[in-house]
Amino acid sequence: MSISENNRKIIEEKLVFIYGEERSKKIIIEIERLLEKYRKNIYFQSRKRNFLNEKDIALIAYADNFKEPGEKPLVTLNKFLVEYLKEAISLVHLLPFYPYSSDDGFSVIDYRKVNSLFGDWNDIENISKNFDLIFDVVINHISSQSLWFREYLKGNPRYDNYFIAFDTQVNTSSVVRARAHPLLTKFERKGKEVYLWTTFSSDQLDLNYRNEKVLLEVIDLILFYAIKKARIIRLDAIGHIWKKLGTSCINLEEVHKIVQLLRAVLDEIFPDVLLLTETNVPYQENIRYFGNGYNEAQLIYQFPLPALVMHTFYCGDVSRLAEWAKSLKIFSKETAYFNLLASHDGIGIRPAIGILSDNEINELVNLVKKRGGFVSYATTSDGKREPYELNITYYDAIADSIDDEELNIRKFIASQSILLSFIGVPGIYVHSLLGTSNYLEGVEKTGQKRTINRKKFKFSDLKKELSCQNTKSYKIFTAFKELIKKRRKEKAFNPNGDQRVLCKSKNMFSLIRISPDCRERIIVLTNVTPKKQEFFISEKECGLNSKILFDLISGNSINIENKIILGPYQVMWLKG
Numbered sequence: 001m002s003i004s005e006n007n008r009k010i011i012e013e014k015l016v017f018i019y020g021e022e023r024s025k026k027i028i029i030e031i032e033r034l035l036e037k038y039r040k041n042i043y044f045q046s047r048k049r050n051f052l053n054e055k056d057i058a059l060i061a062y063a064d065n066f067k068e069p070g071e072k073p074l075v076t077l078n079k080f081l082v083e084y085l086k087e088a089i090s091l092v093h094l095l096p097f098y099p100y101s102s103d104d105g106f107s108v109i110d111y112r113k114v115n116s117l118f119g120d121w122n123d124i125e126n127i128s129k130n131f132d133l134i135f136d137v138v139i140n141h142i143s144s145q146s147l148w149f150r151e152y153l154k155g156n157p158r159y160d161n162y163f164i165a166f167d168t169q170v171n172t173s174s175v176v177r178a179r180a181h182p183l184l185t186k187f188e189r190k191g192k193e194v195y196l197w198t199t200f201s202s203d204q205l206d207l208n209y210r211n212e213k214v215l216l217e218v219i220d221l222i223l224f225y226a227i228k229k230a231r232i233i234r235l236d237a238i239g240h241i242w243k244k245l246g247t248s249c250i251n252l253e254e255v256h257k258i259v260q261l262l263r264a265v266l267d268e269i270f271p272d273v274l275l276l277t278e279t280n281v282p283y284q285e286n287i288r289y290f291g292n293g294y295n296e297a298q299l300i301y302q303f304p305l306p307a308l309v310m311h312t313f314y315c316g317d318v319s320r321l322a323e324w325a326k327s328l329k330i331f332s333k334e335t336a337y338f339n340l341l342a343s344h345d346g347i348g349i350r351p352a353i354g355i356l357s358d359n360e361i362n363e364l365v366n367l368v369k370k371r372g373g374f375v376s377y378a379t380t381s382d383g384k385r386e387p388y389e390l391n392i393t394y395y396d397a398i399a400d401s402i403d404d405e406e407l408n409i410r411k412f413i414a415s416q417s418i419l420l421s422f423i424g425v426p427g428i429y430v431h432s433l434l435g436t437s438n439y440l441e442g443v444e445k446t447g448q449k450r451t452i453n454r455k456k457f458k459f460s461d462l463k464k465e466l467s468c469q470n471t472k473s474y475k476i477f478t479a480f481k482e483l484i485k486k487r488r489k490e491k492a493f494n495p496n497g498d499q500r501v502l503c504k505s506k507n508m509f510s511l512i513r514i515s516p517d518c519r520e521r522i523i524v525l526t527n528v529t530p531k532k533q534e535f536f537i538s539e540k541e542c543g544l545n546s547k548i549l550f551d552l553i554s555g556n557s558i559n560i561e562n563k564i565i566l567g568p569y570q571v572m573w574l575k576g
Contacts (some may be wrong), residue, residue, distance in 0.1 A: 074119030293332030337424030433474030
């Protein structure tokens with residue numbers, strides 16, 4: 001079976017742009033061969049294009065986040081998911097579960113294997129029986145311990161040009177990246193010195209997409225992950241994959257063509273598999289990965305959100321968040337924002353540039369240091385050292401040590417309620433769900449700042465914590481789950497539902513969410529201060545025909561003819 005006419009046209013067009021007409025003719029024959037190989041392994045007619053809805057919420061976790069003696073961590077993770085979250089989440093983002101050599105999984109040794117310390121593909125499949133899965137595709141770089149790289153150093157001709165090599169040091173000062181170490185790393189190949197491109201570390205060798213064999217390897221890999229039950233493919237560090245000396249080497253046009261090509265390939269036999277691009281860049285650059293709304297990634301991260309929400313609760317002022325939120329729009333029925341407030345990485349600073357002032361960013365930097373966190377720095381193209389990432393758990397980023405725990409929990413849950421009510425699909429990092437504090441012991445052990453937010457749990461100990469109503473973990477986990485359950489019932493929270501920011505008070509984040517069919521509306525009110533706040537809204541502003549609204553969170557009826565009073569860090573979801 002050949003490629004459909006529309007997808008063939010798209011694929012050919014992208015290949016010609018990247019590789020030229022002559023090379024493209026041979027490449028598309030190889031792509032056809034790959035598609036045919038995977039067609040034989042699926043019941044093709046069963047694959048239907050389905051998008052996400054209000055019930056879709058993701059948990060972000062490592063394969064070995066939960067450990068129990070004598071049990072593979074993926075088995076333990078599945079127990080946690082089924083026992084505690086089966087009715088709360090629909091998606092599980094399994095952070096890299098492959099054999100790796102560094103970077104907590106993001107320096108992959110073998111893309112097609114499950115790390116034997118974690119479990120095997122059967123364990124992954126067992127998780128997929130109850131939850132859709134998000135897989136990381138770490139295709140900007142590969143481990144120095146991988147077969148590809150080891151064979152390259154030996155001089156195996158199959159792997160010629162798999163990596164970006166120079167005979168001598170070259171000027172790379174224009175390259176934008178989130179690391180301060182030298183970009184080129186010296187190795188020895190067949191007795192000669194060679195300088196190889198290493199964006200993220202000397203253990204992570206960048207792949208050379210100018211070699212079409214690398215592109216074909218990646219297409220094969222993505223189709224393999226689709227067979228292995230990936231519902232969403234997360235394209236890690238995708239903005240860096242195309243290099244051109246003299247440029248920033250990030251988000252170049254060739255990157256977009258490759259993402260569009262991958263979309264067309266998946267659309268051909270896996271139309272239900274979605275692409276999520278990890279591009280930690282300012283908003284206007286980021287939304288380019290939606291393409292025209294139908295031809296590139298279906299999902300992009302909202303990376304400004306973590307820093308903006310943190311700033312909002314630090315200042316007790318929603319102005320910056322509200323101003324930015326007003327600029328967001330729905331691109332198409334086949335695209336959505338993927339929102340998070342925390343992840344395995346830190347809180348990105350760069351996406352907030354241009355939204356927060358330099359002084360406001362410096363306030364966050366100083367706040368993180370004060371609250372026991374760390375700051376990671378990057379080198380800009382002109383050689384300056386600037387803060388890139390705030391390394392701290394989100395609970396400690398929001399909580400203030402001078403306040404009592406109950407108030408801090410209320411404040412933290414209020415921050416997370418913004419994530420759940422905001423336009424898009426929410427992704428909840430496991431440490432936010434459990435209200436974890438800074439893991440300073442881990443940082444001491446590894447010497448890595450990001451370890452502060454990557455603690456692993458003994459499952460039996462966690463179960464005890466979650467069964468005791470006096471623990472911080474229990475209180476946060478329970479409150480979080482209640483909000484999630486309420487959200488999943490409301491069509492107004494559909495990721496394709498409209499969002500209108502009210503911005504009537506600097507102390508109250510307020511917006512209206514509207515279902516895609518425009519039949520349902522929810523007014524979201526979040527008090528971002530430790531003091532009572534008053535709020536006024538008219539029927540006309542609500543777009544509702546009733547003066548009496550029902551608060552989905554408290555269960556109380558609210559007459560909007562009267563002033564609405566919210567207690568410290570209180571949240572209301574009002575429905576007509």
